[in-house]
Amino acid sequence: MTGGLAHRGVQAARDLRIGARRGPGNAAVRWSLHVVGALFAAVPIAFAAGPVEFSAGEIARIASLGPWPPPPRRDPSNRVSGHPDAIELGRRLFFDSRLSPVGYIACVTCHQPDRGWTDHKPRAHGLGDLDRNTQPLNNVGLQRWFGWGGASDSVWMASLRPILDPREMDSNAAHVRHVYVRMPEYACLYRLAYGADPVTGGETDEAVLVRTAKALASFTETLTTGRTAFDAARDAIARGGSIAATGYPAAAQRGLQFFVGEGRCIACHSGPDFSDGRFHDTGVPEFPGQRTPDAGRQDGIRNLRSSRFTLHGPYNDDPSGRDAAAARDIEPEEAARGRFRTPSLRNVAVTGPYLHNGGLDSLRDAVRHPAPDDGAVPRGAAAPAALGTEPQGTAADDVVAFLQTLTDARGEDRGLPAPRPTPCDDDAAAVR
Ligand code: HEC
Ligand code: HEC
Incomplete structure (x- = not known):
């Protein structure tokens, strides 16, 4: 990412914040989170220059981000899935x-x-x-x-x-x-x-x-x-081996430690695909000029309730109807306002701009999404406790270095x- 792009990202973030303050109907749209900042302020975040030591808890969390690739899956609602x-x-x-x-x-x-x-x-x-x-x-x-x-x-x-x-x-x-x-x-x-x-x-x-x-x-x-440098490092550490021996860069190791530790990124970006598949309000503001606020999962639920193409409709090929039954399990519509699905972070370094509205150009800005420096609590019921610490300074660089190791060989092209x-x-x- 060039300095120019990064700069544009920062500028975009500023514009977005200005937009969020000025725009109508934005009362609930706020960057977070002094509350959590205060919770974590007491915890010193030290990044030693030497090799990174991972605790048993950290190792278990890192292991939960694999193995990769997962076994192939067929979609039972689609009879030609895999055909x-x-x-x-x-x-x-x-x-x-x-x-x-x-x-x-x-x-x-x-x-x-x-x-x-x-x-x-x-x-x-x-x-x-x-x-x-x-x-x-x-x-x-x-x-x-x-x-x-x-x-x-x-x-x-x-x-x-x-x-x-x-x-x-x-x-x-x-x-x-x-x-x-x-x-x-x-x-x-x-x-x-x-x-x-x-x-x-x-x-x-x-x-x-x-x-x-x-x-x-x-x-x-x-x-x-495909498999990535992270997957090799994860397999080594899950087997009780040394992550450094895989040639995994030191900055990426520090970023990984932040990701599964203080950053609590793994609370939402979990599992081998780095997504919990759930919906969260991380307080991303509307972009300037957006005519109507994006209701996110709330609109999603309305669509699921009214469309004839869902798993409840006539086109589900699964005779057991198991997935359809599971799909009834949707959250109350009001609580879903302004929530968006946690994106996977595999290949994230090559898929910018970022966030549901493409509001941030640079990955360096995007890693700071959950707790940007603007105060206020996110709307809806996204529990502040679920949100982690925003990586600052070199910690943000380290998290970016870590996310770059999630790009596979043909990620970009x-x-x-x-x-x-x-x-x-x-x-x-x-x-x-
Ligand atoms: C509370 C759940 C939650 C936590 C904690 C969380 N994220 Fe996210 N993340 C999300 C959601 C939801 C989005 C999409 C937000 C949107 O577009 O409105 C997102 C978006 C992103 C993106 C942009 C991806 C893309 O393709 O647009 C990156 C990068 C990212 N998160 C990294 C991180 C990092 C690094 C941390 C820890 C410092 C973290 N996240 C913590 C839920 C979370
Ligand atoms: C005009 C640009 C555009 C075109 C053309 C387009 N898409 Fe998309 N696609 C998007 C956008 C934007 C989203 C996110 C939609 C949303 O959140 O409502 C998306 C989302 C998706 C998703 C969901 C991905 C996920 O992670 O949940 C699938 C699957 C998909 N598109 C498949 C297709 C297929 C198949 C076609 C052709 C028939 C297609 N798209 C054509 C822009 C496009």
Whole structure:
């Protein structure tokens, strides 16, 4: 990150704070947290220059951040999850702007493989402006709720949303069905995946749309990150070995100790994916010029209660209905206002700008999100006790050094995944 970018980040943070004070409806939006600052002020934070000694408790917490990669998971609500032909159909559709009636917006417009599956913009732009930052799709299958506010309860529901959203692809079920008329190899892959023809098979347009989203989801679920320098260090320490022997940088060791210790980052950025999958209010203010405050999980819950595409609707393929039953377990709507899902921190160094509204450019600023220096208690019931200490000065540099070790070898540039040849390619050749 260049000094210029870091500077812009600081400036953006200042602008945001000014915006938060001036903006209407922002009474509840405040940076935190003198309260916690006072709690931790008594604890001296000393960073010795020598090798870092980890306590037994710290070692146990570090071990809980792995192992990586986790075992592959299938989504029972999506019968083509893990199906090779569905994955191939999803892969081709993901890069194909024919899905949008205007013909120039595809999933890849915003989720770009050479930008960590995001777009490096503060906020997404499709056919119109969105108020949220594009989420990197890495390891998405490990989550339970999708979108910053958890408006979807499956990866396929989250894949359906951008197709229909007028600000993203502004498509519709009839248009999606017509894509199969134009693209016989897609229709062929669909037949291999579902055993029915998308054009002549007698399904409703909506059913074809949902199955298209499920194919997209089966592809998206394959976007996992590889092992990192941190994973090697974590495995060594979990086995009782020496972290230093793995060549893990000293600054990253100090940052890791802060992360699992005083910083209490691990209270929310927990588990092998560095996300508890839950929603928290960390007091992130609206950005200047934002017209309506982002209600976060509150809007998410409203959407889950009204949409026919949730696990409670007619399109859940899981006969046991287990996940649907679990998805009923949603928190009261009022308490959810202004809460956002804890983002994973894998590959975070290459997926800025940061936060749900892209309000911070630099990772150095983003690591200080939970307890910025502006006073006030966060809104809602986000217990101040759950929030940790803001890393200051060299501690912030150390935390950044630690987060940089969470980037995998192809983090920044994954290139375009190669098409997998299928029997359907002959169909396409026959037509052309
Ligand atoms: C205009 C930019 C844009 C386009 C086009 C777009 N997305 Fe997204 N995507 C986003 C944004 C922004 C979010 C966060 C949405 C939210 O929080 O409401 C997101 C979130 C997601 C998520 C949830 C990720 C998570 O971690 O919960 C999935 C899955 C996803 N997109 C898949 C897709 C697929 C599949 C397509 C193509 C059909 C697509 N997206 C097209 C911008 C875009
Ligand atoms: C109370 C739970 C909680 C704690 C504690 C916490 N975080 Fe977060 N973190 C979040 C949430 C929620 C977001 C997203 C906030 C938003 O966008 O509104 C986030 C966002 C981030 C981001 C930006 C990621 C991105 O992709 O935009 C970074 C980096 C980060 N946290 C690092 C840390 C560090 C370092 C600590 C400890 C000093 C920490 N967090 C402590 C919940 C937490």
